[in-house]
Amino acid sequence: MPPKYVKTMQEELFYEYAKLISRSAFNGKINYGFVSNRFKALRDGKITISGTIREWQREQELPKECVFCGAQENLHMDHLIPRSRGGKDSADNMVWSCRSCNTSRGDKGVFVWLGLKRKDNLHCLVAGKYLKQLFELHEEKGTMNIREDTIEQLCGTCRNKSACIEWNTEKKLTCFCLESVF
Known part of the structure; x- marks a missing residue:
């Protein structure tokens, strides 16, 4: 859960990116x-x-392995934002994923699939790519200024309700909300 000073969708994106910067620095x-x-x-x-x-450029230096579990066999290109949910077929949206992780994830968002406890272990480069994709989607959809007190605007069409129930985050501004626009 973000701290109280995170009040809008844009600030939630900045907060997640700030945590990513911290992981890189520390x-x-x-x-x-x-x-x-x-x-x-x-x-x-x-x-x-x-x-x-x-x-x-930095991603090209990484070993060819699943970005989620490190497996080196049965690798496929995977869409961070699934094509079935509007994800682009572009290098910015593609990562190596093993068959097991790809199948397990299906068309879920990365944060929903990993859950609140594991999402901050996502490889920094992958997390950066993903947050940039989410930033662009929220800009396109005009949802950057949605606040926690108006989050219900997204809840009605969001496909992440089961994750919010599981993690007890219903009607709260979280990383799951970032994935609400696809």
């Missing part, structure tokens, strides 16, 4: 003081989300 750990600092810098426009070209 060897996989989340330093919440640093997260707060990076969140404010993102929100205030002092820093920006990195470009996709930089991440593509």
Whole structure:
């Protein structure tokens, strides 16, 4: 769950990205003081989300393995945002995934599939790509300024209700809301 200072969908995206920056800076750990600092810098426009070209270059250096479990066999290109839910067939939306993870995930969003406890273990480059995709979708749909007190605007059409029930996050602004637009 995000802290109380995260009030809009855009701020939830910035918060998740700030945690990603922390994981990169602190060897996989989340330093919440640093997260707060990076969140404010993102929100205030002092820093920006990195470009996709930089991440593509770094991604080319990774070993060819499943980005979710590390398996090196039965690999397939997987769409971060499933095509069946409007995901693009582009390099920005593609990652290596093993058959087991791909089948297990199906057409779920990455955060819903991984759950609140495992989502922050997603490889930093993959998480960055995914958050950029979600950012673009929320910009396109005009949902960036939805606040927790108006989150019900998304709940009516969201396909993540079962995850919200499971994690007791109904009508709360969470990472699951980020996946509500596809």
